[in-house]
Amino acid sequence: MDLHDLYGDIVREHSMSGHNLRHLEHPSVVVPGRNPSCGDEIDLELSVEGDRIKDGSFTGVGCAISRASVSIMLDLVRGRTLDEAAELARLFLAMEQREPLTDRQLDALEEAVALKGVSNMPARVKCATMPWHTLLNAVEVARGTD
Amino acid sequence: MIQGSKADFPFFAEHLQEGRPVVYLDNAATTQKPYPVIDAVRRYLTESVANPHRGAYQLSGEATSRYEAARSRVAAFLNATSSDTVVFTKNATDSLNLVAESYGRRHVGEGDEIIISIAEHHSNLLPWQRLAQENGALLKYVYLDETGMFDMEQFRQALTDRTKIVAVTQVSNVTGIEFPVAEIVRASHDAGAVVVVDAAQSAPHIPIDVQALGADFLAFSGHKLYGPDGAGVLYGATCLLQDMPPISVGGGIVEEVTERTVRYMDPPLRFEAGTPNVEAAVGLHAALDYVDAVGFSRIRRQEQELTGYLVRTLQAIPGVSLYGGTEGVARHGVVSFNVGSVHPHDVATILDSQGVAIRAGHHCAQPLLNFLGIRFCCRASLSFMNTKEDIDALSDAIISVGRWFDGSA
Ligand SMILES: Cc1ncc(COP(=O)(O)O)c(C=O)c1O
Ligand SMILES: [Zn+2]
Numbered sequence: 001m002d003l004h005d006l007y008g009d010i011v012r013e014h015s016m017s018g019h020n021l022r023h024l025e026h027p028s029v030v031v032p033g034r035n036p037s038c039g040d041e042i043d044l045e046l047s048v049e050g051d052r053i054k055d056g057s058f059t060g061v062g063c064a065i066s067r068a069s070v071s072i073m074l075d076l077v078r079g080r081t082l083d084e085a086a087e088l089a090r091l092f093l094a095m096e097q098r099e100p101l102t103d104r105q106l107d108a109l110e111e112a113v114a115l116k117g118v119s120n121m122p123a124r125v126k127c128a129t130m131p132w133h134t135l136l137n138a139v140e141v142a143r144g145t146d
Numbered sequence: 147m148i149q150g151s152k153a154d155f156p157f158f159a160e161h162l163q164e165g166r167p168v169v170y171l172d173n174a175a176t177t178q179k180p181y182p183v184i185d186a187v188r189r190y191l192t193e194s195v196a197n198p199h200r201g202a203y204q205l206s207g208e209a210t211s212r213y214e215a216a217r218s219r220v221a222a223f224l225n226a227t228s229s230d231t232v233v234f235t236k237n238a239t240d241s242l243n244l245v246a247e248s249y250g251r252r253h254v255g256e257g258d259e260i261i262i263s264i265a266e267h268h269s270n271l272l273p274w275q276r277l278a279q280e281n282g283a284l285l286k287y288v289y290l291d292e293t294g295m296f297d298m299e300q301f302r303q304a305l306t307d308r309t310k311i312v313a314v315t316q317v318s319n320v321t322g323i324e325f326p327v328a329e330i331v332r333a334s335h336d337a338g339a340v341v342v343v344d345a346a347q348s349a350p351h352i353p354i355d356v357q358a359l360g361a362d363f364l365a366f367s368g369h370k371l372y373g374p375d376g377a378g379v380l381y382g383a384t385c386l387l388q389d390m391p392p393i394s395v396g397g398g399i400v401e402e403v404t405e406r407t408v409r410y411m412d413p414p415l416r417f418e419a420g421t422p423n424v425e426a427a428v429g430l431h432a433a434l435d436y437v438d439a440v441g442f443s444r445i446r447r448q449e450q451e452l453t454g455y456l457v458r459t460l461q462a463i464p465g466v467s468l469y470g471g472t473e474g475v476a477r478h479g480v481v482s483f484n485v486g487s488v489h490p491h492d493v494a495t496i497l498d499s500q501g502v503a504i505r506a507g508h509h510c511a512q513p514l515l516n517f518l519g520i521r522f523c524c525r526a527s528l529s530f531m532n533t534k535e536d537i538d539a540l541s542d543a544i545i546s547v548g549r550w551f552d553g554s555a
Contacts, residue, residue, distance in 0.1 A: 001164075001499045007492075007550050016551070038491045039507060039522050061521065063489035064551070124495060 005117030006124070007064065014071040014111075015064035021071070022057045029141045033060075033070075033134030035126045040066040044134045048142045051081045063127050065118060070131035072111045077135065086139045088112075089132040095119065096129050150440040152531050154180040169502040169539045174319050174347060174480050174527030176369045179429075183372060186432035187425050197421055213424045216377075216431035217414070223434045224364065224381055225355040231387065233380040233414040234427055238346040239269040241365035241380035242313075244417060245342050246273030248390040249363070249382075250311060253340070256282035259309045261339070263288045263296055263325065264517045265318045268510040270344040270365075274313055283310070289517060294471035296325040298333075305337040312341045316348035320511050320518075320525065321470030322453070322480030324348065331360040340386065346370055350529070351449060351478040353442045356381055368426065373433035376426035380417070387413035394419045440530065448530040449479050455534055456481050456526060459541045466544065469518050479528035482509070485544055488551045490524045496550055500543040 027045035034041055040062035047055045056074040073092070077085040091105050092112055096119045106113050118128040152158045157178040158167040170178060190212060196203070198210035214229070221229040235241045250273070254260060260274045264287050278285035286309075288301045296314070305312075312334040317324050331341045342363040345354055349366040356364055363386070368377035382390075392399055392410060396419040401409040410416045437445070457477070460466050465486040471477055485493045490506035497504055505525045508515050515521060526540060 003496060003499045003550065006495065012550065037507075038489075063491040065492070121495070124491070127491070 001121070006121065008114050008117070010072070010111050010114035011064065011068040014068040017071065019071070020057050020074040021059065021067075023059060024055055024057050027057075029138050031134055031138040031141055033130045033137075035062070035066060035130040038063050038066065038124075038127050040127055040130055042066065042070055042131065042134065044070065044131065044138050046138050046142060048082065051083070053077050053080055053082065053085055058131075063124075065115070065124055065127035066130055069112075069115055069128045070134075072115070073131050073135060076110055076112055082139045082142055086136060089135045089139075092132045093129055096125055148180075148182070148436065148439045150444060150530065152533075154182075154436070155531065156181055156184065163501045166501050169536045171526040171528065171532065171536060171540060172503050172505045173350070173529040173532075174370070174525065175505055176375075177350065177372050177529055179374065180372055180433075180436050182436050183374065183429050183432045187374060187429040190425050190428040195424075198424055209424055212431075213422060213427050216427035219431045219434050220379055220381075223354070223438075224379075225357055226381055227357065228384065230412070230414055231356075231381050231384055233382065233387070233417045234422060235365075235378035235380050235417075236376060236423075237369070237378035238344065238365045238367040239378070241363075241378050242270050242342065242344065243273050244380055244393055245363045245365070245382070246277045247393045248417075249340070249386060250274070250277045251281065252390070254278070254281050254283045254310045257308060258283045259286055259304075259306060260284070260311045260313065261286045261288060261301070261304050261309055262313045263315065264290060265296070265320065265323075265325075265511065265514045266313070266315055267319050267344065267346065268512070269346075270313055270315055270342075271513065274311070284308075287513075288314075290470075292472065293475050294321050294323050295475065296330070298326065298329060301330065302333055305333060305339065307338060309334070309337050309339040312339050313344070314341070315344040315346070316354075317345075317351065317478045317480070318470070318511075318514070319347045319480060320482050320509050320514055320523075322347075322477030322527075323471050323475055324352070324478060327361065328359050331362075335360065347480065348478065350437075352446065362386055368430035368433060371430075371433055372436055374426045374429035376423040377430040379430075382413070384413070387417075390417075392416050392419060396420055398422075445530040449528055450476075452528050452530075452532055452534070452537065453477050453479055453481070456528065456537050456540075459537050460526075460544075463541060463544055465548065469520065469523055480525065481527075482523045482525045484520065484523050485547050486551070488547055490522045492551070493524050493544070493547055496547050497540070497543040500539070500546065502540050502543045504540070 024045045028048040042060035155178045194208045196205040196209040198213045218229040220232045291297045340362040343361040345366040364381040369375045469482045494506035
């Protein structure tokens, strides 16, 4: 196993940067994400206007993979519609399940592609996917509260 | 010939990770299996499989006698007076649940008390938590003193004439510290309480004498003691087992069944409904023979030396914090730690990439970790067959963690 596939620069920077680790002033939805296998516990906050994600953040504790994953995800979906965010989440989850993605699909995931290496480590896959499952839940909640 | 070293364990030759044997430091979770255990299971599976206690033919008699021989071997291992005190279960968890569900449900009522320590594994906590909740009893905890030791003073104060059960671990699976079980038993018996000992982490490291301990019940898992999965043990004093109803009912445990009634067999068969796991019992038998052949005095000497070396090695690494015991407190092969603020799962992954296997997480002891003021930690746990080189490899791997999470890799 080459650790660079797991803890590459992008992953390490996001895991340590903490620029998305904060509370929003007026979140529209706050959705918990839990990964008992690792003890990752995050709360995802989104502020949604109409069908667009204006801002997002998270709080909580987790391993480097989960922190990087949620941070990369927030940078990716900020400013997108709920539908676009949900589509990106589905793409990401497909990537982690080692489903073949086209170059265009991989491009759409931008920095999140840095987490592709986690799919080779069954023990850590949930760390990477948990934030995106949480995002799908948050999208559902946001749609419901319209 | 038994060597009392890794040479006895085919795993180290057979399982190579990137060309090298694994540095296996997760013995508290489960142990690798020495060849006498593997051979015994293979021999049973090739030569004498039959359903014990059932068939009238010779082969069934042979399976029965192997199974019962394993039971006698366990009784001897525990210095129990009779093999009737030994119930085979799936694992320690199953054993502890059996005591709580059978003995506990009958003897713990509204307003009664159960005392456990804060250091219990969830398997010796949840059965009592549930029992207390469902029967309206009070679950009391005994905490640890500043050295990480079971606080005997606090315990004496917690004991009352309403205390029906005291359930404690003999060795903590997080700190490796041994609790004064014999003393706990004496105090409990003076108060009229029955004592359940969780020996899952002690049985691999120290000889257990249920008579000297005075334990009423004692549980352990064969798989942590070089045996196969699927053989757990519940020791129970005969007078207590006699009065206990089975939890799982069905074939193999009855004297007589009518349309409306049943008369159960005597213990221990009463608690072993269904076809038993003979191969696991046979493997456990071989494991106990193996442990005795190596000898507890040698096991103890090697493990104490290795544990001391492990503690000193970890203490010497900058940024590493150790939990759960102060200097000079004896530990049995188990040491928990964190590496700076790096999440234990990342530490474990980085170590794994260098062929070092440790455990990371809450170790099924969340209340204890909470008491220690942490949420998760890493745990290295030793067996006598580990070496100082294993600990050096652990140390090198831990030092490398800083290269990944200081930004300098
Ligand atoms: C102290 C202690 N008790 C109980 C158990 C449960 O053992 P098992 O999972 O074999 O039932 C363990 C094992 O993790 C343990 O360390
Ligand atoms: Zn994680």
